[in-house]
Amino acid sequence: MYQNPNHRLLNQTCIVTGASSGIGKHVALAMGRDCANVVVNYISDPVTAEEVAHEIEVSDDIAKAMTFKADVSKEDQVQAMFKAAVERFGTVDILVANAGLQRDAPLHEMTLAQWQTVIDVNLTGQFLCAREALREFIRRGKRPDVSCALGKIIHMSSVHEVIPWAGHANYAASKGAIVMLMQSIAQEYAPIGVRANSIAPGAIQTPINRDAWATPEALEHLLKLIPYNRIGQPSDIGAAAVWLATDESDYINGTTLFVDGAMTCYPGFSTNG
Numbered sequence: 001m002y003q004n005p006n007h008r009l010l011n012q013t014c015i016v017t018g019a020s021s022g023i024g025k026h027v028a029l030a031m032g033r034d035c036a037n038v039v040v041n042y043i044s045d046p047v048t049a050e051e052v053a054h055e056i057e058v059s060d061d062i063a064k065a066m067t068f069k070a071d072v073s074k075e076d077q078v079q080a081m082f083k084a085a086v087e088r089f090g091t092v093d094i095l096v097a098n099a100g101l102q103r104d105a106p107l108h109e110m111t112l113a114q115w116q117t118v119i120d121v122n123l124t125g126q127f128l129c130a131r132e133a134l135r136e137f138i139r140r141g142k143r144p145d146v147s148c149a150l151g152k153i154i155h156m157s158s159v160h161e162v163i164p165w166a167g168h169a170n171y172a173a174s175k176g177a178i179v180m181l182m183q184s185i186a187q188e189y190a191p192i193g194v195r196a197n198s199i200a201p202g203a204i205q206t207p208i209n210r211d212a213w214a215t216p217e218a219l220e221h222l223l224k225l226i227p228y229n230r231i232g233q234p235s236d237i238g239a240a241a242v243w244l245a246t247d248e249s250d251y252i253n254g255t256t257l258f259v260d261g262a263m264t265c266y267p268g269f270s271t272n273g
């Protein structure tokens, strides 16, 4: 049976929101490979969430996994998820606030519902999960045998925390706000040992952006925005998330790690300007 010899997250528990598909799924799998216990949060697809949990348990005989259905934008459901995680695994050491969605529209046609849904899930959801994580870190206290930090919060942001995005203003606004949420948490809770950071993925091949890579023409168009000339894979984000959760990155606090193949390096200026 394959086991990661590093065991970097042994005896730690990680909640990954939106973990039944896409980036969240691969973050959950990667956490499990490094021996973390994983709570696989999902909202609509219990079957795929169970498959992720099963894959974690069969690929590593130490890591344990459970699934939990919760809408991250609902306070009571987030609280129930943390309670269930603590009951099953004793505590929570790592939160990956990943659940997110898009409801795209030109701004003059955007409905309040499209705006609100994106803000509720992408921003309020990350607030609610981070708040419960902080409460659990404080309740539990430091465990120097497992980590230097009191706890780790990883916000899933986007290159659109810095790249404006026409036709997606609700999404870009939600991700722009994540910067200040994350940095304010770091400033407020680093003194007691919390690490809060973000990952800003570029174009990662997942269902959320299928239109951007599903045809050769779309992919060719997309690659013009990616100097490294390949679309990202969810496993690229999984590897970054695990590293941000380990003590290898212990001095990294209050920052955003861009995992984007240089998408944020203004590729349009490579032959111009």
Ligand code: BGC
Pocket (backbone or CB within 6 Å): 102, 157, 158, 159, 160, 201, 202, 203, 204, 208, 209, 212
């Ligand atoms: C969005 C994707 C998009 C990528 C790069 C992500 O945050 O969810 O739809 O392809 O940013 O633009």
